[in-house]
Amino acid sequence: MNRKNFLLSMGAAAMAGPFFMNELQAAVRKKSNIKPIEGSWFEFQHHSAAEGKYWNPTLEKFTAEQWDAKVKELADAGMRYLVLLDVAIYGKSFYPTSLLPQHEMGCDDPLEAVLAAADKYGIRFFVSNGFFGEWTKPAMLMQDRTVNKLRLKAMNELAEKYGHHKSFYGWYYPNETGIHGHYDDVFINYVNTSSAEAAKLMPKAKTLIAPYGTRNVEYGEHYERQLEQLDVDFIAYQDEIGVEKTKVEESAGIFENLYKMHKKAAKSRLWADVEVFRFEGKVYNSALLPAPAERVVQQLEAVSPYVEKILIYQYTGMINKPGSDVFAGHPDSVQLYDGLVRAGALKGKK
Structure with a gap:
């Protein structure tokens, strides 16, 4: 909303009465408290057939043209970063x-298709260097x-x-051991070995x-x-709300502490x-469904003051533009799209 339209809206709301004035002011405040969603994880097939039952069969049949259209949809929604979960x-x-x-x-070659599409639509991809071997x-x-x-040969x-x-x-390193107070030395070595190869x-x-175990950081x-030892540019901590390890009301405190640690390091x-x-x-044994938009907005509000950028897990399957020609996922994904657009977290339909 530009300044002129904002002032006009405020004037109209004032004329309509105090209730509408309060509603408009609340909406503006809410939008100002949320950083936009700038990226998402992305996949060709979800690793769990049970979790991905609403979109895996659709994505499996996507042509190069459909992958192009899906990447365009993401770009139109405001995504500037996509994180490819795995290449194998x-x-x-x-x-x-x-x-x-x-x-x-x-x-x-779906990888060529999505990278070529991202070239056109201004999206930056983090390409995975996994999973080679048993991902579990x-x-x-x-x-x-x-x-x-094998991993280094693939890179x-x-x-x-x-x-x-x-x-x-850039590169995304998908193997995670989780945080149990601290990182395992094995994990630090894996990250730094991967980064050394990436630099070459x-x-x-x-x-x-993107570590899990976020709430367990000591x-x-x-x-x-x-943090000083890890040779990595960005750490996108999982908020772990979807997997029911953390409650929404706990998230802000967790990310505030992470902010302090990263500032020191x-x-x-x-x-x-x-x-x-x-x-x-x-949890972990059933299909993934889109979360209610109200919950997701609360999640965004919790982390926005502390993080540089917000990525989500994930647009694919969980969010679809209404009327999308490349719809993949549960029908409720349209409701989540609309709710996030209303909150100012995603750009609207084009």
Whole structure:
């Protein structure tokens, strides 16, 4: 809302009565308290068939043209960063490679399709360097020599095949051991080894991690030293509301403490990974559904004062523009889209 329209609206509301005046002022305050959602995780297939039942079958059949349209939809909604969750899973890749067999999809090279689309629509991609090996055993994946060699070979291949895309902004390291007071040394070594390879391959590329166990951080010198040791540009902590580990009312305090620690360490920048889903049934054993917009707005309000940027997990499956030609997900995803547009967290329909 520009200044002229704002003043006109205020005048009209005043004439209509104090109730409408209060409603308008409350709406303006609410919007000013929320940072916009600037990015989302992105995937070709969700790693859990149970969780992804409402969108996996659709995405599996997407053509290159449909991937292009979906990336455009994300850009139109205000997304400027996409984080590719994985380039391989269950022993198969999502791009043509000699390292693994390839998943059968409706598009021969979905990675090329989305990067080419991102080039056109001004989106920056963090490209994953996983999952190679059994993704449910992250500690093993970080230490296994065979897996580590395969991961580094894949990074070299990805940089060679796709590094020319201006949208290839950086790397995302998907293996996480979680925070249990502090990071495991194994995790720090995995991150720093990956970043060393990334620096060789694409010196200007940025790096991102998204730890879980956010509520378990033990604030103090030990954690501060670990932040200084981690060679990564951005840490987008999971708010863990969707997985029901943290309550919305706890989130602000957690991120305020993280803000203080990152300010002291003065190394990686603090982002948020806001979970915009809920479970249809039991946590981790049922389909993901879009969370109520009211809850998500509260999540955004909680982290906005403390983080540089807000990313979400995730637009795919959880959010769809009304009338989208590339609709993928639960029908309630339209309601979440509309609610976030009204709150000023997403751009509206075009």
